Amino acid sequence: MLNFESLRALKTEAKKRLDARLADVPAVYLDETGTYKLRGPYFEKQTRIVLKNCEIIDPENIEEYIALDGYKALADLLEKNVPRREIVDEMIRSGLRGRGGAGFPTGRKWAEALKHDADHKYVICNADEGDPGAYMDRSVLENDPHSVLEGMTIAGLGIGADQGYIYVRAEYPNAVKRLNIAIAAAHKAGLLGERILGTDFSFDIELRLGAGAFVCGEGTALMESIEGRRGMPRNKVYRTAERGLFEKPTIINNVETLANVHHIYLNGADWFAGIGTPKSTGTKVFSVVGKVKDAGLVEVPMGTPLTKIIYDISGGIKNDLAIKAVQTGGPSGGCIPADLIPTTNVDFESLAAIGSIMGSGGLVVMDETDCMVDISRFFMDFTVEESCGKCTPCRIGNKRVLEMLERFIAGNGEPRDLPRLQELCEMIRDTSLCGLGQAAPNPVLSTLKYFRDEYMSHVRDKRCPAGVCKSLMTYVVREKCVGCGLCKINCPVKCITGERKTMHHIDPNACIRCGVCAAKCPVHAIELA
Amino acid sequence: MITFMINDQEVTVPEGTTILNAAREIGIKIPTLCFLKEQKGVEFQSASCRVCMVEEPGRQKMLAACSTKAWNGLKVRTDTPRVIRTRRLMVELLLSNHPKDCLICHKNGDCELQTLAADSNVREVSFQGAMNKCRIDNSSLSIVRDMNKCILCKRCEEVCSNIQSVGCLTDVGRGFHTVVGTVFDWPMTDTTCTFCGQCLAVCPTGALAEVDNTRKVWDALVSGKTVVVQTAPAVRVALGEMFGMEPGSVVTGKMVGALRMLGFDYVYDTNFAADVTIMEEAAELVHRMKHGGVLPILTSCCPSWIKFIEHNFGDMLDIPSSCKSPHEMFGALAKTYLADRLNVPREDMIVVSVMPCVAKKYESARPELSVAGQSDVDIVISTRELGHMLREIGVNFESVKESDFDDFMGESSGAGTIFGVTGGVLEATLRTAYEWITGETLENVEFEAIRGFEDVKAATIDIQGKPFRVASASGLKNARKLLNSIRSGEAHFDAIEIMACPGGCIAGGGQPSVHQDYSILEKRMAAIYGIDEAKTIRQSHKNPSVIRLYEEFIGEPYGEKAHELLHTEYKLRKKM
Amino acid sequence: MIVPADQTKYDELAAFIQTVDASEKSLIAVLHRTQTIFGYIPQDAQLMIAKALHLPTAKVYGVVTFYSYFTEVPRGKYQISVCLGTACYVKGAQDVLKAFQDELGISAGETTKDLLFSISQSRCLGDCANAPVVMINDELYAQVHSDEVPAIIKKIRETEEYA
């Protein structure tokens, strides 16, 4: 069991051991300020605060976390006996906004929970990371679990909570393992549990596993799930800061949000507020995936130009194709078209202004071979699958949206469907019970706005310009044909005609688009067009 | 207090009031489907149907009126084109996954979805697509579940879990495929459902319905057999509502007249059998008291409650009275004593019960309530079904000529009448037991302390200087609480009445829908007490016809013949 | 009814239930354990859990059917989870899924007759930088191409034969 003194002593010892270990690790270097960093331009162009320890410390060894000032922020607050109100005020001054999607000011959330008295209060870490295509939370949980534990404990200290829960996806077995190790180690060290560091502050953390429901990332659904029920969002009569988990005041914060916390108390709110933009302070981790050369996690200050992330850090577009759009915010977000990319900075306000959202930081880069109608369908399919089914607009409305998009893709759409689609999407957005339904039409609304011509091609010309929607394509024989007849023999519906040694022809009405002919053709004369 | 504006009208309401309730106060109608106001004023805000959306001009997100608390200075509109269009689209979405079978739906004309579609001026369903296909569960004799018609308002679940504490309904699945179902999608008959019918009483659509037995009755009426009908106490104070009459109208005479118009050979009164029930139950109580039997005694005239105790309190099956429910007593008497007097063989008599209840449909088929495979009561129809039959023949109900019940199983005391309300059976028992125990005449037969809609009403009655502790509860959650406190030894009672439906049979699952206007129930209750007050004979054992029955046929109350015909037994059922 | 062969599994479950709070809030954890023990969540287990946690079985069933992680039918020994998350989707995960389906002759959500394989779709396995990604039991396969699928299956089949 550590106390303030022995924690300091341990830090000094641990730092020596860490220095010795890292001396032989080529991927890591010490910068001019004495901070360990990952080598290489990919990392050096980033501003890594949340990811500071990732790939540097051993996440299963609490001492290495302590070596790099881990638990110092917590210890200082406890040792100086900082009043709750001041802890919360510091958070308000930092301007930190929730990284889980909505960007709600963290300090204000804490202040609300502090206001309500209760025999128990809870701190929940939302580690349900459900956005497909985003994995920054997983990275933090697996590589720096103590930063989350420390953040939660400080939050607990600030609002007067005694229990924390981490709700983590069942799909992240490694994260679960490392969190368990971390919790046990923190317990053993007296940094968690009864009488932390010998003070009279007690705070414990338990893990709760999700079970495959995206909607459980929504705060109240998550609480339902922890309480042992179907994860259906609550009707929000009360704020969770007043009546949340088990009817008690509860704050819920995202992993990345919590991972920022100890840095703020170590370096001060002003330091943090100085990074990023005035309204969006600090950094954000993006999961840059899709058609970029170097896919991966990128942490940059809020307000960084999108082009810097895509071209400067992530190496630009794969195969040097033309960029078509960047999708941010996952199934709740929107598409930024190519022509807006050069002028877009990534912070809460800028993204909202162009109809997208920051979301949890998913950033999918799409090139000319991606069909925007198909991408909308992809997200709607996700939403329909993940809707909890509680409210009408989301349960039935989103299903109808999906069906409409499917009709477009199958070539059964009509131009008059577009305004109806728009109307339905807006209605779902404005009337759904929870964030899932409210945000679900965003991918459709934003592509309808920026890629309307692509929709028109599908519904009016029955063509998919990107060449993705199979039903809208036909197989054609090109000039290259040498008349070998292989395609004709292999076609399962016998729709290819042609004499030997002459060019063959495919009957587009009979063709079932199986693709066999194209695969068999020795001179690759058959193409989808 | 807060002040805010709805459609340019200013309202001042206590803090915490929802937009919906404030609007209702000033007469502005906002439609609802999932919102459920429960009898005690408790509100269930599932907030799921979204037909109550209203607009705060200038704000993109709309507000669900049913579950949004108004705040000072709020300005909302319920009448803008956007609100109206949104509501219509919402109804269209619901209808896009709904069979549009109104013409052949039992809820036709009484359906909240149908009314809303009409009021919203829906003229097409713009967004067609896949529809859920659910198997109709008609396994039980009481309730039909057609989840194709369900709009997932969850009112049924709320009632089943939180009013009845039965919890046999749950959402199953997720997203578009969610349905309200039973455990493992088993048929209702294999679950712990008590068939109280409270779920169907709150269902806004035709998804939950009673099993319709009207065809069986029509067939019986032309079968050439002697068809005898009996009517439960609570039917006569509700049937008028089916024909637009004021709630609380007592229509006994017209009801009897109308039943004769339908062609029943004899029209009798379950109230008579209720008096018989009191003879037996009071005798059983006195017997238990004298011979050190188990106390409390629990009333047993509610079959839903009986099924509930069979499932959930298997260790306490010896405490309910062994008395059959009144209509079953009537059935047993009809097919023995009455059949003899009328000179009809048992096989040629058909007994029909008109009940406020859907549980009695399943009850009538319990094997122990039959002789040689032939049930004592052949067909049970609800108040609603009787109303439908009368509409079929086109009666102008208000001008039906009044008629009297047939002699002599049609005569009843005030005690038999009050079976229709919570506390009534207990009060009726006391009216008789008191005199039997003390040998004195009871001056005031009214036991106010056990009347009314409260969850549990307990009272101590002084019987010859000894305290006699009684309680009555309605609603199965209250029953559960009471039983748990007895089991744990926390509470001690001598006699307890339990009714599954909150308020008693006046609120039965077979009664005309009240659509959340619970003042209707109060009016029905008042009507029942009114009938009782108007009677000169208000105690069962003083009913001359009852006395005659015992003299001519049964002999001693709780005697041998009585046991054979009027008492029954219970069975252990699976707890789930 | 409980088959004797499964008795030890039920004992294991009962022992686990002993260690948790007998109330609703333990339900998800108990279901996770049940799924681990049995590979799925049998009806008898649900009845047992409901009784132990003092819940109507209908509620337990409602929870089981809500979460896609829980299944009421036994799954294959090798659970192939193909990621169809955004990153994987734009990198052709659809083709990878199709390749598995063609190779095994089953659709996503199904299990092969020999109970060796089942295929499911995942909504992001958290390794998006290496899209498209497939997880087979706990093993992650990065940057999978549909052409590699037959070989992956073949290799598993071989290990099975020698096992």
Ligand SMILES: Cc1cc2nc3c(=O)[nH]c(=O)nc-3n(C[C@H](O)[C@H](O)[C@H](O)COP(=O)(O)O)c2cc1C
């Ligand atoms: C459908 C849905 C899914 C969500 N999923 C997540 C998630 O996986 N992780 C997360 O941190 N927040 C998620 N959120 C946001 C949370 O509701 C909540 O706003 C957040 O956890 C608050 O933490 P923050 O203020 O630190 O961002 C989701 C919201 C919705 C509506």
Ligand code: SF4
């Ligand atoms: S919006 Fe969708 S996920 Fe949210 S409560 Fe409604 S149905 Fe459930």
Ligand code: SF4
């Ligand atoms: S795609 Fe298939 S059906 Fe069409 S022409 Fe080629 S082989 Fe025949």
Ligand code: SF4
């Ligand atoms: S297989 Fe190719 S080359 Fe041969 S006939 Fe067909 S298209 Fe021509």
Ligand code: SF4
């Ligand atoms: S439930 Fe209502 S809307 Fe549906 S078919 Fe019946 S009457 Fe019509």
Ligand code: SF4
């Ligand atoms: S309302 Fe219309 S659909 Fe219904 S019966 Fe009349 S004409 Fe036919």
Ligand code: SF4
């Ligand atoms: S009849 Fe009663 S017990 Fe049965 S489902 Fe309906 S409310 Fe529940």
Ligand code: SF4
């Ligand atoms: S069955 Fe009726 S009460 Fe129950 S959810 Fe469906 S519509 Fe509502």
Ligand code: SF4
């Ligand atoms: S209280 Fe009356 S109506 Fe309700 S179930 Fe019991 S007997 Fe039937």
Ligand code: FES
């Ligand atoms: S999926 Fe197409 S541009 Fe089509």
Ligand code: FES
């Ligand atoms: S009545 Fe308000 S949402 Fe259903």
Ligand code: FES
């Ligand atoms: S989208 Fe496939 S791993 Fe994230």
